[in-house]
Amino acid sequence: MSVRLFAPYLGEEELNEIRDSFAKSWIGLGEKVAAFESAFSEYLNCKNSIGVNSATAGLHLALNAFKFNKGKKVLVPDITFASTAFASVYNGLEPVFVDVNEDTVTISIDDLIKKYSKDCVAVMPVHYGGQPAEMEKITDFARDNNLKVIEDCAHTIGASYKDKKLGLWGEVGCFSFEEKKAMTTGDGGMICTNDDGIAERIRAPRWLGIDKDTYKRSSGYTSINELDVKHWYYDINELGFKYNMNDLSAAIGLVQLKKLDWMNKRRSEIIRKYLDLMKDLNYTKPILPFEPENYSYWLFGVRCGKRDELIKYLKSKKISTGVHYVPLTQVNYFKQWKSDCPVAENIWNEFVTLPLHVMLTDKEIQLVVDSLYEFEKKNY
Numbered sequence: 336m337s338v339r340l341f342a343p344y345l346g347e348e349e350l351n352e353i354r355d356s357f358a359k360s361w362i363g364l365g366e367k368v369a370a371f372e373s374a375f376s377e378y379l380n381c382k383n384s385i386g387v388n389s390a391t392a393g394l395h396l397a398l399n400a401f402k403f404n405k406g407k408k409v410l411v412p413d414i415t416f417a418s419t420a421f422a423s424v425y426n427g428l429e430p431v432f433v434d435v436n437e438d439t440v441t442i443s444i445d446d447l448i449k450k451y452s453k454d455c456v457a458v459m460p461v462h463y464g465g466q467p468a469e470m471e472k473i474t475d476f477a478r479d480n481n482l483k484v485i486e487d488c489a490h491t492i493g494a495s496y497k498d499k500k501l502g503l504w505g506e507v508g509c510f511s512f513e514e515k516k517a518m519t520t521g522d523g524g525m526i527c528t529n530d531d532g533i534a535e536r537i538r539a540p541r542w543l544g545i546d547k548d549t550y551k552r553s554s555g556y557t558s559i560n561e562l563d564v565k566h567w568y569y570d571i572n573e574l575g576f577k578y579n580m581n582d583l584s585a586a587i588g589l590v591q592l593k594k595l596d597w598m599n600k601r602r603s604e605i606i607r608k609y610l611d612l613m614k615d616l617n618y619t620k621p622i623l624p625f626e627p628e629n630y631s632y633w634l635f636g637v638r639c640g641k642r643d644e645l646i647k648y649l650k651s652k653k654i655s656t657g658v659h660y661v662p663l664t665q666v667n668y669f670k671q672w673k674s675d676c677p678v679a680e681n682i683w684n685e686f687v688t689l690p691l692h693v694m695l696t697d698k699e700i701q702l703v704v705d706s707l708y709e710f711e712k713k714n715y
């Protein structure tokens with residue numbers, strides 16, 4: 336038995352919703368995707384939500400909507416998952432790696448201003464672990480410099496920053512439902528925007544650029560309200576991708592969305608417990624200025640100067656850990672766009688992600704914290 340790092344929280348309700356899709360014998364892009372998109376829009380209070388098969392696909396399509404000239408540049412934080420930076424490469428654009436703030440691990444405004452050039456067309460802030468990026472400063476700078484803002488919300492769903500929902504600060508927000516995230520659909524993502532024009536430029540390319548989706552065309556086969564002999568006809572006006580969400584994922588998502596507030600609250604309670612129990616540690620400090628009562632975190636972790644020894648010690652106690660993330664400027668593929676990010680380079684060596692999921696028990700939390708104290712006693 337070991338303490339898991341992340342775990343999806345799934346039950347009979349999700350299975351029942353999947354059974355409903357089986358009963359209808361429709362598991363592709365269909366009415367459940369549409370229902371999940373509406374429910375998500377209602378939850379976030381935004382005009383348009385578009386379901387896709389991952390946040391990676393969502394970030395690709397979000398940038399694609401602006402048809403930037405090839406070779407232009409996109410500002411991304413150095414500490415993030417590769418998908419944030421890949422989105423620019425998929426679009427023939429160049430990532431510009433911006434350093435992070437030491438305390439919040441979100442994109443540094445000072446370095447953003449330093450790295451900005453006239454070739455930059457967009458900025459993609461990441462709410463690292465659920466810690467909001469400084470969106471008011473980012474959107475002000477973006478407005479003054481004609482940059483589009485695409486929020487990578489893979490690590491948080493439902494929280495607000497300065498009274499505005501994360502995901503709605505920029506032109507587009509992209510959420511992830513990958514299995515470890517705040518809520519899951521197995522794999523999946525949602526692209527959200529209040530701009531109808533942008534939504535339109537995202538909807539067609541997510542399904543091969545086809546201007547009518549299968550579900551709508553299929554109803555034309557038999558519906559007596561649609562006596563259009565050309566119901567089967569569609570056109571393609573641009574390069575498209577096979578990035579749609581399917582009804583099986585949406586079935587899970589519909590139920591997960593109903594549980595989301597509770598799951599966010601439960602994760603917040605666990606973080607509060609961790610913080611209270613860890614108060615007297617001297618060399619092992621929380622990675623972020625966690626405010627679990629105000630924001631929704633997906634990740635909990637500590638900074639420790641003896642990172643690798645700590646990981647080994649926790650492993651000996653059967654406690655799973657992770658490191659989020661190796662800065663992208665240090666990853667082979669991205670070295671071609673290397674830029675100086677001294678803070679990221681310095682702090683990531685101390686990162687240890689600790690177990691956080693809604694099923695984590697008090698006993699497991701205590702074991703993790705006791706192990707941290709024992710480690711300090713033995714190693715300092």
Ligand SMILES: Cc1ncc(COP(=O)(O)O)c(C=O)c1O
Pocket residue numbers: 388389390391392415416418419461487489490510511512513523524
């Ligand atoms: C910051 C960030 N952006 C994007 C993604 C991509 O999400 P997905 O796995 O849904 O493609 C992840 C996934 O872990 C992530 O952490």
